[in-house]
Amino acid sequence: MSGPAFRTALTDLTGARHPLVQTGMGWVAGPRLVSATAAAGALGILGSATMTTGQLRNAVREVRGRTDQPFGVNLRADAGDARERVRIIVDEGVKVASFALAPSRELIAELKDAGVVVIPSVGARRHAEKVAAWGADAVLVQGGEGGGHTGDVATSVLLPQVVDAVGIPVIAAGGFRDGRGLVAALALGAAGIAMGTRFLLTSDSTVPDAVKARYLAADVRDITVTTAVDGLPHRMLRSELVAGLERAGRPAALLRAVRHAASFREVSGVSWARMVRDGLALRRGKDLTWSQVLLAANTPMMLKSALVDGDPRGGVMAAGQVAGVINDLPSCQELVDRIMAEASRTLERLRPSA
Incomplete structure (x- = not known):
């Protein structure tokens, strides 16, 4: 297991060893993937939108039983039982709460009062500004390359726009898969990167092999x-x-x-x-x-x-567009180690020679 290559505002905020986040994908980001991600030093996020509240509590406890590393839970802020799910997060001592839609000022305050780090996901600068003003600890911004529901502004344009607009750490999502992408995001002002498709396409993901094969062939x-x-x-x-x-x-x-x-x-x-x-x-x-x-x-x-x-x-x-350039199924540990090693090599290559 590799040590941290570098420290960022994201690692300081969450306690993860590396500035990498596995997004809370419904049906995909369950206990096996999240615990493998966390054990590898990245921040794994449980996708709770497709779980009942009972399943969510059990999933949190299963992850806790598999690893002592920090992890998070992704919530739908507009769900009728959002407050009940927040209570589970607080009761179970989860480190991070992420949101697919902007949470209310009251939900943010309730989580922060309990010591939970709040990281909403957004797709536009104005949404980032709103949640930052409401007290969010960081924001995950997804460009149009990202999978699932997405916008039409590329990450390379949206990311620096949001970084310049808010005074909290910004996590970049949409189009990332390797150490070169991590370095590029950091150069644009991000505190780390988030990846969904890249973690879906690992050996620790529970997605059936026949479906993974369809992704790899794309x-x-x-x-x-x-x-x-x-x-x-x-x-x-x-x-x-x-x-x-x-x-x-x-x-x-x-x-x-x-x-x-x-x-x-x-x-x-x-x-x-x-x-x-x-x-x-x-x-x-x-x-x-x-x-x-x-x-x-x-x-x-x-x-x-x-x-x-x-x-x-x-x-x-x-699927994010990045699926078109992914061709293997490493374990989460292999993936994280590879990304961090490549990021270090990339930084070294960019350093001016004496």
Whole structure:
């Protein structure tokens, strides 16, 4: 196990040995991946949006049983049970809370009062400014290269814009996979980098082998942004299913969304009443139409079909553009060691010769 190559505001804030974050991917970032990431010296983040509250508590305890290194939990700030999940984080002594949407000022204060580090994820400067003003400890900013729901501004443009706008540590996401990317992000003012697809494509990830093979076979032209899945821009692998969804049109998509909402309710244990409340919050938070809110019910179950059930034909595969240049499945320890060693070599190469 390698020692820290360098110290940043991110390592100081979280206690992780390296300025690397594994993002809280739903269905993917479970106890096995998170504990392997944390043990390797990076900051692993549990993806709790697809867990019940009971499953979340059990997952936190499982990670704690596997490693004594710091880790975090990712929450949906607009979820009806967000406060209950915050209480679990506080009760269980989790080091970091990250958020897929901007948390309220009150949630940030509650977590900070309990000594939890708060790191919201944002895709625009104005959102970073808002959460910084509300007391967030750091912010994770994802450029358009990132997988899943994404924007249209490249990381290389968005990152320095946010760094210049806020006085808290900024973590860069979207397009990172190696030590060269880490050095580039640090040069642009980041305190570290966050990676989803790169950690998904490790031997510690529970994503089925057949689906990992689809990712590894992709090149950069095989990764697209579509609104056909849930009405929002969503970066994923091209597939027969995605093409079919784009051809099907809105009425068929809405009918499918109702079916998937029922399936997700059964898997998650969430009541219809809570799903409606969450939908209302999502509509307000993202200024969506009711059609788009209904389509958003597609996402969890369509991701589960591929990432858990191993059916790439029946599900969708969220992917950053970086998937097109990843061709191996190292362990988390091998990946982290490799990134940090390459970062050190890159810095050495950039150092002026005497």
